[in-house]
Each structure stands twice: as C-alpha cells, then as structure tokens.
C-alpha cells in the first residue's frame with residue numbers, strides 16, 4: 001500500500017489536498033497536529049499532517065496483512081515451545097513484539113476503514129455526526145455520510161454547519177426519498193389509497209387526518225372504504241367519522257363485494273381504504289387482506305408505522321406486509337418519537353418513499369407531507385429553508 005502524507009496550516013486544507021491528489025476514494029489513515037519551528041527560528045507554529053491512501057489499496061493490504069500477522073504468530077507460538085538459547089529467546093521476544101505492533105496497526109487501519117473511528121474531524125462535522133446519532137440515524141449510515149462529507153466537501157464548507165447539513169440532506173433525499181405528490185384527478189376513475197399496518201399503528205387516524213386536513217385531501221371529493229370488519233368498535237369508529245364528516249362509506253366484508261362498493265363510490269375523486277391491523281401471529285388476516293387488496297387494486301398502499309417503535313420492529317413489520325404490495329411509508333406519533341431520524345433507516349431498508357408524517361391526535365394541523373428538509377429541523381435543529389413560518393411538530397395531548 002502506498003501511503004502519502006499531506007501537511008497544511010489547517011485540517012480542512014490538508015483534507016482538500018488529500019482529495020485533490022487521491023480523489024474521492026481516499027481513506028484517512030492518520031491525522032495529527034504538530035508544532036514546527038517557523039522558517040526563521042522565531043517561535044513555532046502548528047501544522048496539520050494527514051496520512052492517506054487509496055481505499056482499494058487499503059483493502060488489499062488489510063486482507064493480506066492480517067493473514068501475515070496471524071501466520072507469523074502461529075509460527076512464533078510453535079517455535080517457542082522448543083528449547084532455545086538465551087540469545088534466540090531475545091530475538092523471539094523482539095519478533096513477538098513486532099507482530100503485536102503489526103496487529104495493533106492493522107487493527108487501527110481496519111477501524112478507520114470502517115469509519116468507526118474517524119480521524120480528528122473538523123468540529124462542525126463531528127457535531128453533525130453526533131446529531132445524526134442522537135436523532136436515530138443508523139450508526140453505519142451516519143458514519144458513512146460523515147466520511148463522504150469529509151472527503152467531498154471543501155475546507156470552507158467543512159467549517160459551515162449549514163453546508164454540512166445541506167450535503168447530508170442531499171444524500172438523505174436519495175436514501176429516503178419523498179413520495180411523488182400525485183394530483184388526484186377530478187374526473188374519470190377515482191384514485192385509491194389504502195392504509196395497512198399493525199393494530200394501533202395509526203391507520204384510521206391517518207386516513208381521518210388526510211380526509212379533514214387541508215394539507216391532506218380535504219378539498220377532494222372523498223369516499224371511504226373500510227375493510228376493518230373484525231372489531232365492532234372499529235366499524236363504529238369509521239361510521240361515526242363518516243357521519244360527522246359527511247363522507248360516503250362502504251364497509252366491505254369479502255373480495256366479491258368490492259366491485260359493488262367501487263360502483264357506489266364511482267363519483268368520488270379519491271377513495272381512502274381503511275384496513276384491519278395485522279399482528280405478527282395473524283397470518284390468516286394478512287392473507288385475507290392481501291386478497292381484498294388484489295380485488296381493490298389501490299393506486300397507493302401505505303404502510304403506516306409508529307415512529308416510536310425501534311427500527312428493528314419497524315423493519316419486521318415491513319417484512320410482514322411485503323406480501324400486500326406496499327408502495328409508500330407513512331409515519332405516526334412523531335410527536336412522541338425521540339429518534340425521528342429512524343424514518344430514514346426504514347425508508348432506506350424498504351426502498352419505499354416517505355409520504356405522510358403525523359404528529360398528534362388532532363385531525364387538523366398535525367399532518368404534513370414528508371420533505372427531506374424536514375430533517376433539517378428534526379435532526380440538525382436548524383430552521384427550515386424552503387418554508388417560511390414552518391412550525392416544528394410539537395408534543396400535544398389534545399384530542400380531536
């Protein structure tokens with residue numbers, strides 16, 4: 001592996017040299033700040049020294065280097081069991097300490113390579129990494145993005161929290177994209193959106209919010225279909241809502257009733273479909289739901305996830321619901337979530353775009369469309385750029 005050392009007056013400047021010389025694939029192996037004597041011997045000044053190599057070369061060395069260290073230590077152990085003269089013993093212990101040092105060095109490089117232990121980072125970048133971790137962005141993703149910023153951003157950008165946030169949000173927009181906001185056609189076939197998920201995830205609430213909030217679809221001619229026929233309370237809940245909001249409602253018990261229900265709601269622009277929650281052990285219910293949705297052919301099927309659930313649980317739910325053909329993710333309870341950044345992880349994992357974010361129990365004012373810029377406020381605690389007067393989600397206990 002060929003390493004190169006770059007020195008400069010600032011860390012950011014040294015990194016810029018690394019980038020210019022070795023390109024974006026560079027791996028930082030070591031970085032340190034040193035005091036040097038100034039040219040005329042008048043006191044000292046600080047310089048930054050960064051040692052870097054090409055990632056392809058580091059990888060190759062890591063593979064062969066670890067092997068070599070292991071082989072050598074096995075040999076040493078074997079030879080050590082034989083009797084030898086004091087001189088030989090001295091040589092052996094020297095060799096052994098060299099192997100130990102080699103191990104340490106390789107361990108250090110491997111660590112750097114995995115970005116678990118980035119070199120002394122510019123303060124603002126380190127702050128951004130901490131913010132991502134605190135907001136629940138998966139550690140590996142957060143460190144990868146930080147490493148990318150370290151190599152790709154210029155020295156001035158690395159000193160600016162806004163520029164770092166902009167860079168990271170740009171990356172998030174690709175990893176966890178916002179859903180395309182399709183305008184609902186005002187004539188022709190109604191557009192159909194179904195909401196699926198675990199019991200209590202917030203499916204019915206999200207549907208109710210979308211039907212009543214002007215930020216949702218309240219201006220459209222809406223029809224409702226409920227497939228949640230297993231619990232009397234659920235039927236009552238949606239019936240009461242339909243009556244109070246004045247929206248037509250069809251309750252569908254089996255796939256053969258689907259065409260009649262759709263015919264009755266043919267004059268609507270948008271049909272929102274509420275479904276029964278399926279718990280992990282309810283595989284039959286999930287199969288029934290799959291058949292119902294095959295008959296209904298929704299244009300969008302949103303997996304509604306509770307944002308306070310751990311990423312592991314969210315991904316288990318997503319795996320279970322794969323069979324119904326999820327197209328979007330919508331999240332609820334962001335008002336209660338300590339780690340709102342976890343939505344990036346689940347979108348990245350499922351490769352589904354993020355649509356709606358709900359943040360309270362009120363029907364109006366606690367729902368918004370996801371935009372990557374949302375992370376500026378909720379992960380990096382900066383004020384949003386694109387929406388003047390943007391109000392961050394607040395904790396609330398008020399009921400609708």
Ligand SMILES: Nc1nc2c(ncn2[C@@H]2O[C@H](COP(=O)(O)OP(=O)(O)O)[C@@H](O)[C@H]2O)c(=O)[nH]1
Pocket residue numbers: 197198199200201202203204205206277332333334335336358359360361
């Ligand atoms: N705090 C909070 N509560 C919510 C939110 N969304 C739903 N809920 C509550 O979660 C509970 C279950 O919601 P519901 O829509 O009936 O869940 P479903 O079983 O998936 O239909 C209700 O008490 C809702 O008021 C939210 O964004 N924030």
Ligand SMILES: [Mg+2]
Pocket residue numbers: 203204205228234274275
């Ligand atoms: Mg429900």
